[in-house]
Amino acid sequence: MRVRFWGTRGSIPVAASGRTIRKKVAKALRLAEGRRFGTEEDLERFIDASIPFPVRHGYGGDTSCIQIEAGDRYTLFDMGSGLRRFGQQVMAEHGPDRPQEYHFFISHMHWDHIMGLPFFPPIYIPGNTIHVYGGHAVSMLQEAFRRQQSNPCFPVYWDQLGARIVFNQLETDRTYEINGFSIRLTDQSHHGGSFGFRFERGGKVLVYSTDTEHKLEDDAQTDAAVSFFKDADLVIYDAMYSLADMVTVKEDWGHSSNVVGVDLCLRAGVKHYCMFHHEPACDDDMILTNLEETRRYAEIVGEGRSMTISTAYDDMVIDLS
Template sequence: MKVKIWGCRGSLPVAMTSAAVREKIKRAVQAAQGRTFDGEADLDRFLDQDLPWPVANTYGGSTACIEVDTGDADYILCDLGSGVREFGVRMMVEHGPTKPQTYHVFLSHLHWDHIMGFPFFPPAFIPGNTIRIYSCHPDPEASFRKQQSEPNFPVDFSVLGADIQFVPMTPGEPVSAGGATVTAKLQNHAGDSYGYRFESGGRSFVYATDSEHKQKNAEETQAVVAFFKDADLVAFDAQYSLAEAVSLKEDWGHSSNVIGVELCLEARVKHLLMIHHEPVLGDEALYRILEETLRYEELMRPEGAAPLRISSAFDGMVLSLPEESDG
């Protein structure tokens, strides 16, 4: 199983500013002073090994969209945030307009940052393609039609040429799609959200975004631990700090890196992937949060327990389960 991040941000798409680009260039040039480079491979080594990650890279700014690749011919996506535009462009390059494909989309919920990319998803316009949108919410179709109609968008939903099917799901009742068995779980978020656990070829991936963990009810916490149990990878909403999540932003429906570590350690998860990054945070800030999260895991890890691997998602990241990231 492979998991590819097409959109790692929460709430709102963002783009790196000119000032941020210049700052990275300055730091890279400073670090390169006095060096010579023996070809492109040497330059790549410098970028990968000598520059701090947030100088040589960026997290990206597209909203929620994650691809789950089971090796099946069909495609699986989690959510249709702005990241799905680039995925759609990739599909057009790979398959063109004449080779029909099937896409299985699992929707966490219908808030705008999770569906805003759909009007810009080229495969939806092409007759012959099939798009099955799985959702535990009642009438998700209404949200898609409303989003893609005047005055919100100039091209009406009815113009879309693909066969678009809305498939109702019930939490706790698995469905088979795209080579995976998929189970949904209700989460705490305004208007409800749903997490999904994907099982395929002996590997497991949990997509758990837009979920606030209030720790007020042990039964509720244990249900989350059971949902995450022994997963190879959990993509977890770590948008806020714990302090924000319990004070100013309480009941805003998101969680923190600290809670992600605690839940994943208890569930013996192998790899925690922080997602739904706060749009106001730049690359340096997100990288610092990753370092702090690694430290918190060290402090929290029970004696003798295997370390929990932790990463912070970036657009374009690819994780092969259970191998190392090649993104």
């Protein structure tokens, strides 16, 4: 199973400003001062070895969209703005004449999780089939997508789409077999409701849990999250806020914290905790600092327990093998 991140930002897409790019260029030039590069390979090696990740790459600005590569049909979490780039890739790979089947698992229908669909070319092509799964009622799922592609929000209306689009409501007390995955979902605390997904295949376990505000005082919620994450190989978790923000000014905004993710994942025996849904106000340096601090927190509270911690970035790939 391979996990490919097409969009990792929370709430709204962001792009680096000219000022930010200028600062990155200045940092890179300083680091390269006095050096000569005989070949392109020399230059590439220098970039990888000597330019910090926030300068040479950054974390990206597209909103939630993650592809799970396994089996012969496309499987994705959410349809944030990152879906646009995924659509470009599949169009380049297959062109318009080879019908494909796509399976999307939608955490919820807030804007940043569905805004990529109007820019996903396969929806306009007859012959394609798009399955949309979620914990919300089919009527709510449909309404969200219809509204998004209706006047005055978008010029191409829902009824003009060429693909066959099938909505499916999943229930939290069942296990589903879809695309070779064994799938469960769980209720999460978020305005309008959201759902986390647990996918199992070939002995590997992946959990996608975003847009969830973990109420620390709610023992039942904590126990349910630990049980849902239990022994997962990878948990992709909403780490949008600092804990102080989460319990003060941003209380009830529907998101969790980097350190809460550590505590839950350590208790659940998770192997790899991936921080996700980055605060749009955070620049690349701040996201790296958050990662380093989160690792340090895990080192302190982990008391010798080992857990990989990463922070998601657009185009990141994680192999679960």
